[in-house]
Amino acid sequence: MAEEYPRLRWGILGTGAIAQTFARELPQSRTGQLAAVGSRSQDSADAFAGKFGSLRAHGSYEALLEDPEVDAVYITTPHPLHAEWAIHAASCGKHLLCEKPLTVSLHEAEVIAKAARDHDVFLMEAFMYRCHPQTAKLVELIRAGTIGKIGLIQATFSFQASFNPQSRIFDKKLGGGGILDVGCYTVSMARLVAGAATARPFSNPNQIQGHAVLHPETGADLYAIANAEFPEGVLALLSTGVGLNQKNGLRVYGSDGSIHVPDPFLIKPEGGMIHISRPGQAETERISVPADRPLYALEADAVGEAIRAGRRESAAMPVDDSLGNMAALDEWRSSVHLIYESDLPIP
Numbered sequence: 624m625a626e627e628y629p630r631l632r633w634g635i636l637g638t639g640a641i642a643q644t645f646a647r648e649l650p651q652s653r654t655g656q657l658a659a660v661g662s663r664s665q666d667s668a669d670a671f672a673g674k675f676g677s678l679r680a681h682g683s684y685e686a687l688l689e690d691p692e693v694d695a696v697y698i699t700t701p702h703p704l705h706a707e708w709a710i711h712a713a714s715c716g717k718h719l720l721c722e723k724p725l726t727v728s729l730h731e732a733e734v735i736a737k738a739a740r741d742h743d744v745f746l747m748e749a750f751m752y753r754c755h756p757q758t759a760k761l762v763e764l765i766r767a768g769t770i771g772k773i774g775l776i777q778a779t780f781s782f783q784a785s786f787n788p789q790s791r792i793f794d795k796k797l798g799g800g801g802i803l804d805v806g807c808y809t810v811s812m813a814r815l816v817a818g819a820a821t822a823r824p825f826s827n828p829n830q831i832q833g834h835a836v837l838h839p840e841t842g843a844d845l846y847a848i849a850n851a852e853f854p855e856g857v858l859a860l861l862s863t864g865v866g867l868n869q870k871n872g873l874r875v876y877g878s879d880g881s882i883h884v885p886d887p888f889l890i891k892p893e894g895g896m897i898h899i900s901r902p903g904q905a906e907t908e909r910i911s912v913p914a915d916r917p918l919y920a921l922e923a924d925a926v927g928e929a930i931r932a933g934r935r936e937s938a939a940m941p942v943d944d945s946l947g948n949m950a951a952l953d954e955w956r957s958s959v960h961l962i963y964e965s966d967l968p969i970p
């Protein structure tokens with residue numbers, strides 16, 4: 624049967640790890656198809672195209688953005704380059720899915736948001752977990768008062784990478800450090816849950832205060848914690864890192880019980896799982912939340928479906944939500960004196 628809508632033709636900007644994951648899962652989306660890739664080098668673009676089927680391989684990002692047969696661009700460079708290429712892509716009339724964190728700072732994120740508005744293109748920050756039914760179920764449970772009034776949120780996303788001063792994980796010129804790389808997930812989750820707890824799509828903290836251990840050579844944050852205070856008596860404890868393995872997960876404590884999500888962000892292909900415990904009940908209730916497509920196919924479809932409906936943002940991760948996230952990350956970074964080049968005044 625012929626499809627009612629043409630598929631959204633995707634161009635991927637960059638050929639690194641996440642670009643490859645997205646390219647692998649995109650064929651299982653319902654709305655998209657991979658049309659082209661752009662790399663700083665023709666060899667990398669050709670190798671990528673060779674791996675993922677018949678797509679056009681451009682040897683520069685500019686050439687990708689000028690490709691008339693690309694509708695939407697997925698920005699997958701290290702974070703400090705997101706703003707430049709997202710703004711350029713918007714000016715070429717391309718819809719935008721931009722990797723997390725949207726940028727290094729709120730200021731840059733506001734400039735991307737303005738460029739998307741000015742050029743009337745779609746914009747979403749690529750928080751893929753927001754597009755998975757496990758996250759929708761979590762929000763539904765909190766909103767329904769399943770564990771009563773929410774008091775405390777604990778979110779952890781951390782890993783230990785082997786040290787390489789030139790990698791984007793540790794090089795501050797490439798946005799290195801845990802707060803921006805994976806702390807951004809914990810902030811976005813706490814803001815989502817605090818919002819659901821207070822009948823809002825998301826909530827912004829009144830205050831964030833953090834601590835961090837910085838790498839002695841590169842200055843990137845190896846591991847960090849923060850406490851956040853949200854409106855209406857909701858508190859959060861966040862923990863992150865690129866230099867320390869921790870027990871990742873989400874726990875939410877309410878007046879009538881608690882919720883534990885073991886895999887809140889990198890949700891397994893077989894589906895999600897939410898555990899609910901209540902005082903006085905020995906048994907934990909387990910809610911399984913399967914998905915009919917892989918995580919990044921769901922993300923591509925959140926974009927594709929919104930664009931088909933004529934919208935310029937997705938309810939999964941609205942632009943104001945991204946701006947609130949960047950503001951919170953700025954505050955966390957500021958409290959631990961973690962400064963990037965783009966924070967400094969132009970000389």
Ligand SMILES: NC(=O)c1ccc[n+]([C@@H]2O[C@H](COP(=O)([O-])OP(=O)(O)OC[C@H]3O[C@@H](n4cnc5c(N)ncnc54)[C@H](OP(=O)(O)O)[C@@H]3O)[C@@H](O)[C@H]2O)c1
Pocket residue numbers: 636637638639640641642661662663664667668699700701702704722723724749750751791797804
């Ligand atoms: N949503 C997720 O699940 C997820 C997972 C991992 C990462 N991410 C995000 O995606 C972005 C990329 O992460 P990644 O792990 O894919 O990084 P990566 O493997 O290092 O790839 C980054 C790519 O960006 C391009 N690039 C442009 N300028 C660069 C520069 N100066 N140095 C290095 N690479 C440069 C390169 O592609 P070309 O050489 O082809 O130009 C490179 O392959 C980050 O913002 C990260 O936070 C998201």
